Amino acid sequence: MCTLTPEERTVILNSIRDIPDFPKPGIVFKDITTLLSDPKAFKTLMDHLAERYLGYELDYIAGIDARGFIFGAVLADRLGVGFVPVRKKGKLPYTTVAEKYSLEYGFDEVEIHIDAFGENGCCTTGEPAKVLLIDDLMATGGTAKAAANLIDKVGAQCVEACFIMELAFLNGKKAFPAPVYSVIALD
Ligand code: AMP
Numbered sequence: 001m002c003t004l005t006p007e008e009r010t011v012i013l014n015s016i017r018d019i020p021d022f023p024k025p026g027i028v029f030k031d032i033t034t035l036l037s038d039p040k041a042f043k044t045l046m047d048h049l050a051e052r053y054l055g056y057e058l059d060y061i062a063g064i065d066a067r068g069f070i071f072g073a074v075l076a077d078r079l080g081v082g083f084v085p086v087r088k089k090g091k092l093p094y095t096t097v098a099e100k101y102s103l104e105y106g107f108d109e110v111e112i113h114i115d116a117f118g119e120n121g122c123c124t125t126g127e128p129a130k131v132l133l134i135d136d137l138m139a140t141g142g143t144a145k146a147a148a149n150l151i152d153k154v155g156a157q158c159v160e161a162c163f164i165m166e167l168a169f170l171n172g173k174k175a176f177p178a179p180v181y182s183v184i185a186l187d
Pocket of ligand 1: 027028029031064065142143144
């Protein structure tokens, strides 16, 4: 299994910018736009993820709206597998399956195309498609859990969820139904 060297971890960590009090007071927003605009940091990250997931024999990568699309689509291309978007409600044009999840105040909803992973979520062998779920950051884990439930609902299998950053003190991965890999976990 490939491991991130301390130098690589520092390159990635230093490329992510903290924005205090965004989008509201008390939240420290982890801004990955500065990682994306830093070619060395972005390549270091994508090389690491490609190396890690090469042996997983994935069928698809599912990325969460919207920052998960960037990392997911690049990784899917690197691994030669399909990319599937998990979108906020009302954005996908074909028949969808939806899942609600709770936020600090109220609810949000994510959707996936019913045939995103082929008929009944199965690949040509008849086995459930093996899917890696990816997003930029895990906080409470609510968004990722809803996305994993969608993968399950359409008949595929979420084999792991991957995050560039995890706010580990929020314990988001505790209630997650599959293994979780965080490139950088913050305590
Ligand atoms: P959660 O459902 O609580 O795990 O929140 C995860 C989603 O919210 C991800 O799509 C993140 O992009 C976003 N998010 C939550 N907290 C932050 C944060 N501090 N900085 C950047 N993005 C965040």
